[in-house]
Amino acid sequence: MNNYFTEYENLEVHELMLRDRPRQEAYYNAILKNKELFKDKIVLDVGAGTGILSAFCAQAGAKLVYAVEASNLATKVALDLIDENGLTSVVKVIHSQIEEFVLPATAEKVDIIVSEWMGFYLLHEGMLDSVLFARDHFLKPDGLMFPSECTIFVAPCSVPTLFDYWQNVDGVNMERFASKLRLQKSTRPEIIQLKSNDLLHEGIVFHWMSLLDVNPKDLDEICFKEVVATQIAGKHQGFCIWFEVRFPGEETVVLSTSPHAPETHWKQCVVVLPEDNCETLEEKSPVAFQILMKRSANDARKYNLEVELLDPNVEEHPMPCSCHMTKCILTEAHLKMMDTT
Template identity: 25%
Template sequence: MDLEKNLLRVMADSMLNDVITTRAYEWVFKRYERLFKDKIVMDVGCRSGLLSLMSVEAGAVKVMALGNMESAEFVKNAFSNNEKEDIFEFVEGDIHEIVLPCGLKKVDIIVSEWMGHSIFVESLFKEVIYAREKWLVKGGLIIPNVAHLFVCGIAEHPRETIEVNILPQTDYPGRSYMVREPVSLIEDYVAKEQMVTEKFLLKTIDLRTAQIDDESFRVPFKLRGLTDSPLGAVVLYSDIGFCRPKGKFRLLFSTGPKRPRTYLRQTILFMDDPVVVAKRELVIGDLGMYYKPDEHREVEYSFSLASSKVANSGSEE
């Protein structure tokens, strides 16, 4: 439990120190401040406390935070001894078991820093869906509510190694030994100079309509070469934004190679046998992500290349 609290604190601190995402949230709250006036707001996760803080400042009549008690204390302290002190309230307990205070049954707006690395790693996706189904009024808002997951190819990236225990073989019963093997994935940041293919949109998550099983999927992709280069790994990253009903998508921030680094990292999947990709060559494959509680931070990946072909000059896939 202490380790979990430490991880939450580290994550919360990294969020608060991230200028890119903080400014993005400041913009959306200022742009849509009128939507919060006299509304009841639920902060699912309350990871850094920032969205609860902004909801109170935007004019919400009640803000309830679920999840991170330490961040909730930060918000309480920010409003202590002033007229807004009673607006914010922390609701402790498992989201499936809690009862909202003051006899409340519904909320008008859900805010949440729900996204994880590559959207789903260490995310609060399931919790937000549960809160939407149980408490959000019809036509209520979720901020942010849209995430686009992209994949692109890179030539190479520093690759870590880990110690692996080789189990006893029949030829040498009772003996085992440790060897160092390269990891298959890491979470890091790659710059635009490392890209050797165009990006490809793998999946869009819209929290207004998303379902629990959307976090497990396998989809085909096509990566067009930008230059003659080896393809040694693929990178997963996301664009995070907000879309009002019948409105257009507004990008808040991106974790992509062409954008500044954020607290949310990219996921790099390495290939043991890099392939050579020519400029404008189209590499075809498929990639999957699956919720697995016993796997890498609750996500398991599958990745394969099927074939490649040279696309016609100027064509778009």
């Protein structure tokens, strides 16, 4: 069995996810508050895990749910959960990778695909590939995806836990230790929970996609270049990446991993800048950067994240731009004058 799947046999991994209230409430509300979408429908739960999302679908009125789980959790946990909730007539637990799953010969395609596939910075673990495989092979043309669309955000930020904390540890200055620690951590992004006031900008959309039409090849490499004006003064020590997913239905449900939202087990992904590139910025300072998210050649379930700082004097700014550079101030003033005429 692939190590990726055997790791999910650790029940503490599922405990972490099941105790994540924003995660649980998002799926519960998206399914149970949109019962009209599930009534008498056929549902496919990709990567069913403990089976709890399949149970939600059955409780919402689905007539048949295929709970497909590749790990041994299917037989060790999911079957028990479905049985103890009296749902065995509706939910069929299937121990299989989705790529090897075959619909019964007489069965019709499914109306809805449900999955909790998101990883750190959304795409870590590469499970979305399997969800899109299921979409392409098993979903009806007018079928629904839960969630249905995803957005990745990025913002310049401070990282006080890696910088400010070490200035005074119980009366002892440990900045030299902190410098070595940051160097050790510099080869990979940090998964940490920032506070909302650690962000120097509210965040800009780095990438958006609809799960109904995104192509798996689109996920191999995502590149984004922008200039943003800081909205508060602060120490620019890194770039914070987070995501949100949106579910279909009259009752709109959004699951956000933003520092502005309640904490989730995903937290945020922070690319920490080398110390030589860190500086204290005033409000409305322009930050020009390019960020590249590229699938690893050695492991398709992981991505390499690269951030490059660019020269804001050279890069093209958005229109309008609220930074304090003269050309942007003049452009913004000109646009305001046009609006009043």
